[in-house]
Amino acid sequence: MSDHPVPSDHPVSGAHPSSSAETASAVRTALFASVPNEPGVAKPDPILVVDQVSRTFGGLKAVDVAHLEIQRGSITGLIGPNGAGKTTLFNLLTGFDRPDTGTWSMDGRDLGRMYPHQVARTGVVRTFQLTKALSKLSVLDNVRLGARGQTGERMLTSLLPWTWRAQEREITERAHSLLTRFKLDAKANDLAGSLSGGQRKLLEMARALMTDPTVVMLDEPMAGVNPALTQSLLGHVKSLRDDGMTVVFVEHDMDVIRDISDWVVVMAQGSVIAESAPADLASNNAVVDAYLGSHHDQALEFDDEGNPVGATAELAQVLEEAEVETLEAGGDLSEPDIDELRRDR
Numbered sequence: 314m315s316d317h318p319v320p321s322d323h324p325v326s327g328a329h330p331s332s333s334a335e336t337a338s339a340v341r342t343a344l345f346a347s348v349p350n351e352p353g354v355a356k357p358d359p360i361l362v363v364d365q366v367s368r369t370f371g372g373l374k375a376v377d378v379a380h381l382e383i384q385r386g387s388i389t390g391l392i393g394p395n396g397a398g399k400t401t402l403f404n405l406l407t408g409f410d411r412p413d414t415g416t417w418s419m420d421g422r423d424l425g426r427m428y429p430h431q432v433a434r435t436g437v438v439r440t441f442q443l444t445k446a447l448s449k450l451s452v453l454d455n456v457r458l459g460a461r462g463q464t465g466e467r468m469l470t471s472l473l474p475w476t477w478r479a480q481e482r483e484i485t486e487r488a489h490s491l492l493t494r495f496k497l498d499a500k501a502n503d504l505a506g507s508l509s510g511g512q513r514k515l516l517e518m519a520r521a522l523m524t525d526p527t528v529v530m531l532d533e534p535m536a537g538v539n540p541a542l543t544q545s546l547l548g549h550v551k552s553l554r555d556d557g558m559t560v561v562f563v564e565h566d567m568d569v570i571r572d573i574s575d576w577v578v579v580m581a582q583g584s585v586i587a588e589s590a591p592a593d594l595a596s597n598n599a600v601v602d603a604y605l606g607s608h609h610d611q612a613l614e615f616d617d618e619g620n621p622v623g624a625t626a627e628l629a630q631v632l633e634e635a636e637v638e639t640l641e642a643g644g645d646l647s648e649p650d651i652d653e654l655r656r657d658r
């Protein structure tokens with residue numbers, strides 16, 4: 314995980330705010346104060362750097378990002394109209410899809426051409442628009458799955474049970490402590506299928522944290538979450554950053570974006586068309602134009618409890634079946650592309 318000492322010549326280093334949270338917030342504000350509101354702008358301390366990444370489906374350029382830097386230790390909101398390319402960009406950066414062109418790196422380490430589990434091992438993890446909780450497994454086992462690919466699965470060590478037994482114990486303990494963090498510990502032995510949509514979002518976040526990531530990419534973490542859980546989820550996202558992680562998240566709700574983002578990246582028609590501090594978004598003409606000129610794909614639908622309904626419920630079902638098949642075949646959770654499934658329907 315990253316840690317950010319305030320440089321001695323930093324504008325806020327001499328201040329004496331009343332709490333460490335205020336100090337951290339002042340540091341972040343000062344960090345971004347010197348960053349111009351321009352697409353592709355350089356950041357003071359980027360952890361992820363994306364260059365010339367493009368992905369075409371048929372004749373459609375879904376992603377065409379010339380340059381993008383993500384500031385370490387901050388929350389970056391990724392917004393844009395339906396079909397702007399946000400999910401496709403997430404898929405590319407985390408190894409769930411392959412680009413036509415481009416490179417990207419974390420702390421200078423090239424992440425291109427890696428499979429999702431390899432990307433996860435470098436410290437970059439993600440969650441999905443529709444959560445990947447397996448309904449017929451317990452909540453605890455779902456979280457434990459986040460640790461897949463560790464010692465217990467390797468051929469040689471499987472011959473040495475004491476190695477994996479110790480590791481299994483550690484994994485279970487870690488899973489319990491994450492469930493406690495997300496206030497799901499009382500449900501550890503319940504089937505994941507009994508959780509509300511919002512609780513499944515928390516479960517997925519807990520699962521992502523099993524690998525102790527550096528960068529967490531959340532695809533619409535608030536979608537389908539009822540208002541009672543929204544505040545708690547927002548608090549959890551902030552707490553990831555407060556623990557030193559870098560968070561990138563896709564979100565449609567502008568109030569949420571303004572509440573928790575340190576910086577906002579705006580995509581439209583595959584490209585980054587604007588970047589700015591959240592407070593400057595409303596006055597950014599490129600952003601307003603992008604939203605006015607947007608088209609709308611079929612939106613995901615949820616009931617008041619956050620459970621998928623209608624076509625979204627069917628899609629969730631197909632997705633889960635595909636995941637179970639993948640796991641039964643000995644694969645990891647680096648599987649089916651939700652958009653592909655949606656289009657196949």
Ligand SMILES: Nc1ncnc2c1ncn2[C@@H]1O[C@H](COP(=O)(O)OP(=O)(O)OP(=O)(O)O)[C@@H](O)[C@H]1O
Nearest residue numbers: 370375394395396397398399400401402610652653
């Ligand atoms: N596997 C695919 N095959 C064909 N077209 C695709 C595929 N994946 C995405 N697209 C298209 O690429 C474009 C970008 O889609 P993407 O899902 O990345 O947008 P988005 O910004 O995440 O949208 P939303 O906010 O609706 O989730 C869309 O026009 C979409 O239909």
